[in-house]
Amino acid sequence: MSENSLSIKIEKALETGLKYAKKAGASHCEAYGVNEKAYNLEIEKKEPKHNIGIMHGLAFRVIANDALGFAYTSSFQENDIKHTINLAIQNAKTQKKDPDLKPFPELKETKEKLSLDKKLYSIKPEEIAEIFEKLHLEKLPKNIHFLFSFGFLGSGESFLKNSQGLDLHEKDAGYGLGIGYLSSHGYPVYDIHAEGSRKLGELDPEIIAKTTISKVLESAKPKTMSVAGEYPVIITPEGSYGAFGALFGVLTNLLRGDKASRGDTVYADRIGDQIAPENFTLIDDPLRKDLVTSALYDGEGVPTQRTKLIEKGVLQTYYLDSYYAGKLNMESNGKATRGGLFSGNPVKGPPRIGSFATIIEPGDSSVEEMISETKEGFMLKSFMGIHMSDMSSGRFAVTGSGWYIKNGEKRYPVQDISLSGTIPDLLKGIDMISKERKKGINNEVPYLRVEKLNVTAKKLDFKVRFGIKILKLLTKFGYPNPYT
Amino acid sequence: MNEDLVNNVLKSIEKEKVTYADIRIENSLMTQIRTVNKKVERSTTGIESGIGIRILKEGAWGFAFGPIDNFTDIIKMAVQANKLNLKHKKEEIKLAEIKIVEDDFEGKQKKKIDDVGFDEKIQMTFETDKAQEDEKIKSRTSVYREVLKNVILATTEGTRINYSVPYVRLGAISVAREGNETIETYCIAGHLGGLELIDIRAPQEIGDKAKERALEGLKAPKLKNGRYPVVLDGTINHLFAHEAAGHSAEADLAKNAGILKGKLGKRIAHPKVDMIDDGRLKEVDNIVHFGNIKYDDEGVLGQRNHIIRNGILETYLHDRATAAYFGTKPTGNSRVEAYNYPQIIRMTNTFIAPAEDPMNHEELLELIKNGYLLMQGGGGQVSPIEGTFNFGVGEVYEVKNGEIGQRYRPTTLAGNTLETLNKIIGISPEMGDPLVSTGFCGKGSQSVPVAGTAGWIAVKDIVIG
Structure with a gap:
């Protein structure tokens, strides 16, 4: 069976589901299906771990007895589809009537277009492998070791239909490449760099590899230090919204409309308040077509839009889907997400509120000025422990790595720097925003300097530092380095 | 079938x-x-x-x-x-x-x-x-x-x-x-x-x-950030054993990199420390532990593996391929989340147990005398290559003269794995509540059920907050 015939099967299954839902007692039904071919390429040290798969499935949301129900299946058997609809209806009927519930959105046309590269649909596995191979440089600088590399290529289509007549058939395709290197200059550290695109050939694997090497060299030979107190901290674009260990994921949570509607965030009932400095503007822009997370419609078929969440420091709105927009007497701004290309099988859960592509407007300082105007502080680039943050108050206590700044100069890389505070205080404390921005997989953001943040760190024990020195000596004489 | x-x-x-x-x-x-x-x-x-x-x-x-x-x-x-x-x-x-x-x-x-x-x-x-x-x-x-x-x-x-x-x-x-x-x-x-x-x-x-x-x-008041002697409860014992030490012992990582690479047979922890991954952990009050497996996803029986015995790294956790690579037997740790993922090496129920000189909880509190009792570990993140970890802690109590005192606000603890393994100074054998410490461990985009609430452990000092 070809991938095309699988799509036909999915479309039929969705129609079957919609018809059956009506018969089975649902007042409204929404049917979603996905058929996506995914190439996952991965090499960890010497081991290739490539695999190929068809991500497939059907998801149904129904309104029955004035309540919402959801169920999904990855089986296309008619009996299983009917069983899934029955489960969704049963799910709805066991819930309380919800007076805020409205029918699923009707179709609103959008003039926007997403240009998809047809080559991503017809590419052969060996051609993908060829692009991926170019990530692996033959010669590496001294003490820099290859750790892992990964590539992803997804191409497929999704179908969204509902009983309000909405009938969307969307195609989506993109690819991404990334690589990690480890430095054994002193205490081992590693860094990763990844990029994504919707246009085959747009990513330069060699540049991605070289960017990673320069990142890891910049962080090489880190020191641990003993500090406790308040210091200015510059958060790099990777540190705020990067793909690995980004602190501002907490802010995205605090600005979710569902949390605002429940009073479950410090920003509930705060629209119109100054919550950040006047030069801070935060935007979610799903129509940034150069970013691989761009989309024309959100997960429930509402056209997406460029939304200013915080403008000149003032809270303008929340991330909203149609239900919570209704509860807050606002309009949906198309922020219902279903995951997709880069985030697992989208049929496994109902649409949920989230961001597509984060943009922060540039400021008027240069990164150089931000550093030179820091008497003593840190520039931090990635954090551990973000998922343990309090997603209501925005309280965080994370461990980061980056650089120590003294008398306006980046002195040396540091690690094991513990940072604590709350996102609302951090936002208010931003005193410098860089002109320079970096583009990530789903964002484009500047460097942000926070006037003061609580920093704690403890120098590694003498025994461990001594051990590293001995190890370094031994490796010079051919003893294998366990870290590489 | x-x-x-x-x-x-x-x-x-x-x-x-x-x-x-x-x-x-x-x-x-x-x-x-x-x-x-x-x-x-x-x-x-x-x-x-x-x-x-x-x-x-x-x-x-x-x-x-x-x-x-x-x-x-x-x-x-x-x-x-x-x-x-x-x-x-x-x-x-x-x-x-x-x-x-x-x-x-x-x-x-x-x-x-x-x-x-x-x-x-x-x-x-x-x-x-x-x-x-x-x-x-x-x-x-x-x-x-x-x-x-x-x-x-x-x-x-x-x-x-x-x-x-x-x-x-x-x-x-x-x-x-x-x-x-x-x-x-x-x-x-x-x-x-x-x-x-x-x-x-x-x-x-x-x-x-x-x-x-x-x-x-x-x-409760906030605790001042700093480095303190601590007693960690059974949930944090599991969290530390799993996140900080266990991931580094997974042979797919350890054969290539990480803090335990090349350390088989070497002392990596205090001699009092045993670290165990047990896929067939004995039922307590008929409760089957969340990380238990009869077979792993290659058809190997789930089993009890001593990763560390008396402070010495005894084995890595293996699937069939890494077992062949190291010339040993599979340990029953090849697992998957679902059909759409390939098998990878994962833990089951993981915890630290006393190799010698078992102590009860009161003795552990007396051992640190003044410090903090940290309970209810929640969430964790670790860099197995650099050997650093960061965990959430739900309950914090002061320990004064070996007695549990004032409660403090939930916080986090952070540290270096090898340093902490060597700073463990006392371990209780009393296994904890089997229903808690039930989590889904994420690795390679897959999550599988894991568990292992064990006994309390005393650590000479660790960074809190």
């Missing part, structure tokens, strides 16, 4: 002249209910159905997945994946010998999840919700999750395992607020089994505990 289907798939694979292949055919059922402030925010029921095919050919793997009906396409994709892997192959993959198994089994359920209606399950989350009610609790979340995994594992070597294993988990998250102060705490219980879970641990009890942690935490 759908023998015709299994035989057809294997027969088609054999035409590809593979050295070895395994197939996993899955048709699992999943239900999740999430209520917030007594309203169902998200309820999901689903059928996970598909096939995962892994072939070994010319010393390289090839894995592919997709709909069961499309198995001929999936085999072709597995062959394509194998060709891609061959292009980048640096070393030959060999598999350690294992016993061929034929088995058909069902996990125990005293109260079958199928026999309890959806409305009753929602009611359970509402009971958890009600127990959290308090004027200072601004948000009450209750989460119920049940999975009935129905899987057929078949290999070209002749292994045929057909199993049906249920697990159930119920949790509560309370957010308390007063003025500008907000605190979020949780309580979770889970096991491998059916709805008898709620007879053992009532939903009200789970909600009550989350609420109590939030309200007490809100009242």
